Amino acid sequence: MSYLKRKRYEADLASEQAEKRPATLIEEHVLVKLREAENPESEAQKIRDEEDQIVENLVETTERLAPVSEKSRGIIYTDPMPSTWTPPKYLQSMPESDRERIREKYHILCDGENIPPPVLRFKDFKLPQPILDTFKKKGIKTPTPIQIQAMSCALSGRDVIGIAYTGSGKTLIFVLPAIMFSLEEQLKMPVEGGEGPFALMLCPSRELARQTYNVTMEFVDGLARGGFPKLRVLLCIGGINMEEQRDILRYGPHIVIATPGRLNEMLGRGRFSLDFCKYVVLDEADRMFDTNFDEDVRNIFDFFKYQRQTLLFSATMPKKVQEFARMSLVKPIIVNTGRAGAANMDVIQEVELVKEDAKMVYLLQALEKTGPPVLIFCENKIDVDRVNEYLLIKGVRAVSMHGGKDQTDREQSISRFKDGTADVLVATDVASKGLDFPNIRHVINYDMPREIENYIHRIGRTGRGDETGVATTFINKNSSDSVLLDLKHLLMEAKQHIPEVLKAIPDPHAELYVAAGTKGCAICGGLGHLAKDCPKWQMQTRRVLASAISSTRGEGSDW
Incomplete structure (x- = not known):
């Protein structure tokens, strides 16, 4: 007799023997469990309900992203920002069925109201000729899938949530509309000293802000050479002397590209204001809403005076962030060219079981897989310095960067790596997002990161554009089963080889997750667990609790 049948028989027998007495709680629990075992769909529905409830609770307990002045007066904008841009007439008259065929061809998923048409040619974005000339100079011929749809949304004044693989060209989607909006505002009402900016772009790291600044300046300089007004772009990051940009501050910036900490400092000192800013971008938005940045970002939004167009972009955008963004944005359009948190399909992922004390030897072997340039990621600053020193001793042209180095050293390392005078860059996750x-031929994860999101961003440094890359990851007993289970499912999704050590990790709920139709944890996007078991959520919860306890102690409680 099978286990289920025997349990059913015992339950029926107990029921007959207790006809005239109410069932005990234990008996009722056994019957419920039996019914769930016989009907997996009910358990799958329970999982779906639990996930939805967790996300709902998180969103309900999180204040929407808006200035205090708007919240206090109950101001909620219901209409998107007006825009003077319109697509060409042939695209305006294109039937929705034809638009959908284009989206299906390029695997573009959209969600929102009154979605602008996809645009397949740069000239149909009605950009000035100097910008088109800059495209030609850079060798950019046609828009990428995310640009085809998201660019027209951004130019139309719509709030956008953009999700795409790393290396898919997300930066241009928000840089070009920022330039066009600022140029239009400057022609209508020139900025004077103490005024500006019209557009703000926030980045989680100094290196990403610097990179965005460089891209912006290419197009701004191209416009100036073409006879258009020269826009002033302010780079606002830690580690640089802001006095070097005193002329921009004196005459007023049109565009500001910043990290949250330094921007808060500058706004607090009154060096410029956001009174006229109506265009704001949060690059790597999921990182911007982490505990480390959340308060800074909210403080920045308190400086806005009017409605603004808001754009959020990232390769990893968990459901929690998407739902929060829906609440904070005005009729946003979600443009997705890949599952949020999915790995780039152009990256060959290889996972190797390596003991901690043997990593250095295996690192040299891994470097032989491809030629340079190679990017090596470590979890902490000490390992970055150790690995860099070891490679230099072995005659490898290596440089390093991490948060403990000053800005000059960090920028020098990036410069040497980019110009080819260094073959290997050893770095912490400060180099993983957006750069x-x-x-890059090869990415080596000297350590498996603690969160699967960081793994996605790391390996996304290779296989960019139309190129194919290789990612090698060292794992061992120091790697948590939770993140390894996420890695296993990620490899399965990308149809990559799964080593035996990952196959051996217990995965008792895999079939149930499939039945529930889950597309990854709503908190971090990991495929191997659900939100209730998310290590990132548990860690953030502990931080909040520790902060609350510390605050209570500071108030002279009985702790």
Whole structure:
């Protein structure tokens, strides 16, 4: 007799023997469990309900992203920002069925109201000729899938949530509309000293802000050479002397590209204001809403005076962030060219079981897989310095960067790596998000990161554009089963080889997750667990609790 049948028989027998007495709680629990075992769909529905409830609770307990002045007066904008841009007439008259065929061809998923048409040619974005000339100079011929749809949304004044693989060209989607909006505002009402900016772009790291600044300046300089007004772009990051940009501050910036900490400092000192700013971008938005940045970002939004167009972009955008963004944005359009948190399909992922004390030897072997340039990621600053020193001793042209180095050293390392005078860059995750290095052949994860989101961003430094890359990851007993289970499912999704050590990790709920139709944890996007078991959520909860306890102690409680 099978286990389920025997349990059913015992339950029926107990029921007959207790006809005239109410069932005990234990008996009722056994019957419920039996019914769930016989009907997996009910358990799958329970999982779906639990996930939805967790996300709902998180969103309900999180204040929407808006200035205090708007919240206090109950101001909620219901209409998107007006825009003077319109697509060409042939695209305006294109039937929705034809628009959908284009989106299906390029695997573009959209969600929102009154979605602008996809645009397949740069000239149909009605950009000035100097910008088109800059495209030609850079060798950019046609828009990428995310640009085809998201660019027209941004130019139309719509709030956008953009999700795409790393290396898919997300930066241009928000840089070009920022330039066009600022140029239009400057022609209508020139900025004077103490005024500006019209557009703000926030980045989680100094290196990403610097990279965005460089991209912006290419197009701004091209416009100026073409006879258009020269826009003033302010780079506002830690580690640089802001007095070097005193002329921009004196005459007023049109565009500000910043990290949250330094921007808060500058706004607090009154060096410029956001009174006229109506265009704001949060690059790597999921990182911007982490505990480390959340308060800074909210403080920045308190400086806005009017409605603004808001754009959020990232390769990893968990459901929690998407739902929060829906609440904070005005009729946003979600443009997705890949599952949020999915790995780039152009990256060959290889996972190797390596003991901690043997990593250095295996590192040299891994470096032989491809030629340079190679990017090596470590979890902490000490390992970055150790690995860099070891490679230099072995005659490898290596440089390093991490948060403990001053800005000059960090920028020098990036510069040497980009110009080819260094073959290997050893770095912490400060180099993993958004940075665009040319033709990276190989990414090596000296340590498996603690969160699967960081793994996605790391390996996304290779396989960019139309190139194929290799990612090698060392794992061992120091790697948590939770993140390894996420890695296993990620490899399965990308149809990559799964080593035996990952196959052996217990995965008792895999079939149930499939039945529930889950597309990854709503908190971090990991495929191997659900929100209730998310290590990132548990860690953030502990931080909040520790902060609350510390605050209570500071108030002279009985702790």
